[in-house]
Amino acid sequence: MKYLGITLERPKIGVFGFTGCEGCQLQIANKEETLKNLFNSIEVVNFREISSDGCDDYDVAFVEGSITTESEVTRLQKIRNQAKILVAIGACACLGGVNNLKSRFPLSDVVKEVYGMHPVDTGPVRRLQDVVSVDIDLPGCPISKSEFEWLVRNLVLGIKPQFPQYPVCVECKQQLNSCVFDMGMMCLGPVTRGGCNAICPRNRFGCWGCRGHSEEANFESLMRILRERGFEDEHISERINFFNAFNGIL
Amino acid sequence: MDVKIGKPINIAIDDLTRVEGHGNIKIRIENGKLAECVWEVVETPRFFEVMFKGLSIEMVPLLAARICGICSISHALASARAIERALEIEVPGPAQKARLLAKHAETLQSHALHLFFLVAPDFLNAHSVIPIMETHPHVVETATRIRGFANMASDLFGGRTTHPMVIKVGGLTQIPRKRQLKALAKDLDATIPYLSDAFDLFKTFTMPDFIRETEFVSLKGKREYPFIGGDLVSSDGVVKKEDDYLAMTNEYFVDFSNSKFSRLSRESFSVGALARFNNNYELLHPKAKEAAAELNLKPGVHNPFFHNLAQLVECVHVMYESKEMITALIDSDITQHETPYRIKRGEGVGAVEAPRGILYHHYRINEAGKIERSDCVIPTGQNHANIYYDLHKLVEKLIADGKEEEISRLAQMLVRAYDPCISCSVH
Ligand code: SF4
Ligand code: SF4
Ligand code: SF4
Ligand SMILES: [Fe+2]
Numbered sequence: 001m002k003y004l005g006i007t008l009e010r011p012k013i014g015v016f017g018f019t020g021c022e023g024c025q026l027q028i029a030n031k032e033e034t035l036k037n038l039f040n041s042i043e044v045v046n047f048r049e050i051s052s053d054g055c056d057d058y059d060v061a062f063v064e065g066s067i068t069t070e071s072e073v074t075r076l077q078k079i080r081n082q083a084k085i086l087v088a089i090g091a092c093a094c095l096g097g098v099n100n101l102k103s104r105f106p107l108s109d110v111v112k113e114v115y116g117m118h119p120v121d122t123g124p125v126r127r128l129q130d131v132v133s134v135d136i137d138l139p140g141c142p143i144s145k146s147e148f149e150w151l152v153r154n155l156v157l158g159i160k161p162q163f164p165q166y167p168v169c170v171e172c173k174q175q176l177n178s179c180v181f182d183m184g185m186m187c188l189g190p191v192t193r194g195g196c197n198a199i200c201p202r203n204r205f206g207c208w209g210c211r212g213h214s215e216e217a218n219f220e221s222l223m224r225i226l227r228e229r230g231f232e233d234e235h236i237s238e239r240i241n242f243f244n245a246f247n248g249i250l
Numbered sequence: 251m252d253v254k255i256g257k258p259i260n261i262a263i264d265d266l267t268r269v270e271g272h273g274n275i276k277i278r279i280e281n282g283k284l285a286e287c288v289w290e291v292v293e294t295p296r297f298f299e300v301m302f303k304g305l306s307i308e309m310v311p312l313l314a315a316r317i318c319g320i321c322s323i324s325h326a327l328a329s330a331r332a333i334e335r336a337l338e339i340e341v342p343g344p345a346q347k348a349r350l351l352a353k354h355a356e357t358l359q360s361h362a363l364h365l366f367f368l369v370a371p372d373f374l375n376a377h378s379v380i381p382i383m384e385t386h387p388h389v390v391e392t393a394t395r396i397r398g399f400a401n402m403a404s405d406l407f408g409g410r411t412t413h414p415m416v417i418k419v420g421g422l423t424q425i426p427r428k429r430q431l432k433a434l435a436k437d438l439d440a441t442i443p444y445l446s447d448a449f450d451l452f453k454t455f456t457m458p459d460f461i462r463e464t465e466f467v468s469l470k471g472k473r474e475y476p477f478i479g480g481d482l483v484s485s486d487g488v489v490k491k492e493d494d495y496l497a498m499t500n501e502y503f504v505d506f507s508n509s510k511f512s513r514l515s516r517e518s519f520s521v522g523a524l525a526r527f528n529n530n531y532e533l534l535h536p537k538a539k540e541a542a543a544e545l546n547l548k549p550g551v552h553n554p555f556f557h558n559l560a561q562l563v564e565c566v567h568v569m570y571e572s573k574e575m576i577t578a579l580i581d582s583d584i585t586q587h588e589t590p591y592r593i594k595r596g597e598g599v600g601a602v603e604a605p606r607g608i609l610y611h612h613y614r615i616n617e618a619g620k621i622e623r624s625d626c627v628i629p630t631g632q633n634h635a636n637i638y639y640d641l642h643k644l645v646e647k648l649i650a651d652g653k654e655e656e657i658s659r660l661a662q663m664l665v666r667a668y669d670p671c672i673s674c675s676v677h
Pocket of ligand 1 (some may be wrong): 018021022023024025064065089090091092093097098140142143145148309319
């Protein structure tokens with residue numbers, strides 16, 4: 001395999017978790033039918049959630065979660081120094097994700113509200129790329145197993161992974177799904193990057209942007225449509241800022 | 251390891267493996283006596299109780315799910331239930347059934363992950379499931395089949411296996427169609443035989459011999475083995491209403507943990523499969539009772555390692571009960587998937603039996619339908635104190651039996667038996 005100028009055969013991988021729910025890591029262990037094939041093409045040397053073998057000799061690091069403490073910064077830097085390729089997995093790692101919702105309040109109030117006077121180490125929510133250089137962002141909350149496997153295949157074959165740049169709407173329409181707008185619901189599908197097969201609209205729930213924004217997203221026309229349909233700015237803003245995916249455009 | 255009494259022993263297990271989240275075990279033995287034994291919860295908090303603040307109730311179950319990647323369905327359900335009770339919303343019958351099916355799918359998925367991937371390696375002398383794929387392919391096949399069904403069911407009732415978008419305030423966005431339900435029932439029929447393979451495997455494992463009497467806390471079932479809502483009960487005889495959960499949880503701080511600890515009638519209590527089994531045995535499905543008998547498991551068990559076996563019995567229960575509920579759902583009106591509601595001021599508690607034990611969400615909602623205050627009490631948070639005292643007693647017993655070399659391995663297995671969900675406990 002050759003990617004980013006690096007050649008690898010049956011790459012050794014490590015999976016690491018920071019501030020998050022471990023849902024992304026779980027997707028990797030999930031759906032065992034394909035696990036055997038996956039483990040034939042890669043060697044898992046460090047994956048604390050499922051294995052007691054902890055080895056620091058890995059080529060590719062898959063990293064879940066946001067960075068919220070100084071000790072996490074140090075741990076992430078160590079991983080960056082070791083890994084030839086560092087992949088951020090999931091909205092928390094790529095965007096800050098839902099963790100960012102705490103940033104609406106001053107940090108001191110945040111700690112006091114949950115822990116009272118009990119001391120707890122926490123800081124602002126950072127994406128991995130705010131702390132170290134990241135080679136690939138694998139989006140989603142959670143990531144999808146099939147997209148993870150697709151990425152691994154690309155890495156093993158040395159192909160630069162090309163993520164879809166078109167919006168969720170494209171996949172939604174391809175599947176002849178009825179648009180949730182017509183059911184009176186809000187949807188961020190027009191501005192969110194595809195690749196999830198429009199799983200939320202397919203389940204009669206509007207997209208809320210967990211994969212980040214698509215290329216050339218036209219926010220102005222989205223806002224116009226949403227306002228025309230009678231959604232209030234406050235409501236729209238809550239949707240848009242949920243995963244911290246749209247740089248706070250509203 | 252050759253250990254002489256009198257020589258100090260230090261055991262430090264940083265970042266215990268094959269559990270969800272980050273926790274450390276620290277044990278120090280001096281002059282043949284236990285000098286220190288702590289269960290440190292070092293996971294970094296995310297402050298969900300703050301994150302909920304100001305959010306519209308519509309978004310709350312979706313955020314609640316993100317507390318935990320393994321039990322996201324339970325969090326979404328406890329959250330929706332708390333809001334529904336605050337706003338006095340009655341969820342339609344078919345939606346209640348579909349919700350319980352989503353719940354069962356999660357229980358099965360979570361228990362099977364724990365039993366086959368996290369626990370079995372300890373008994374098969376492996377560090378993970380990866381070598382087991384080669385040495386015991388049949389074990390992995392059994393796990394794959396059982397979890398395959400569970401995944402299919404959670405895809406169907408929750409929208410996906412993790413972070414369901416189908417569970418919403420008032421009910422569900424949709425209930426699967428008859429055709430899908432029939433296909434699921436067929437897969438379930440084909441999966442049930444694999445349960446006996448799972449039993450054959452676990453019957454060959456000897457659970458370590460260790461007992462510490464404790465209090466067990468769970469929902470109190472009336473006619474059904476309880477998973478969603480109802481009164482709260484403890485094996486020491488405490489009974490409380492769902493709204494009165496704080497009287498059951500009594501959270502407090504300890505300085506070595508980022509998760510709060512809990513107590514009730516004693517220094518600690520236990521929640522989870524074993525608590526449910528002990529408190530509600532009579533309500534188990536007859537097939538699950540048979541399965542328990544096969545494992546010689548009777549209510550009143552105080553060996554924490556038997557959490558594993560209670561989980562296995564629950565796998566039987568949820569599979570057989572799912573079978574009956576899918577059949578019932580096929581014949582019900584699936585257009586009854588939600589109740590429209592009106593926003594008003596209110597306060598409510600939702601209690602749900604998550605795979606690892608009883609879980610509470612509690613919200614105060616303002617007249618604009620936004621969260622003013624919230625509180626979540628997590629199963630593993632309630633178990634931490636029990637784990638802590640168990641560890642003490644286990645280590646003391648092993649010292650007394652002259653089995654110091656077993657301490658590290660058994661201490662890890664003990665914590666693992668609780669199937670702790672550490673990042674969830676430090677939400
Ligand atoms: S991105 Fe979502 S699923 Fe992944 S760790 Fe964060 S909250 Fe969990
Ligand atoms: S439901 Fe959403 S993603 Fe699908 S077509 Fe409508 S706006 Fe686009
Ligand atoms: S539809 Fe939107 S919110 Fe749902 S998975 Fe896709 S990108 Fe994420
Ligand atoms: Fe809490």
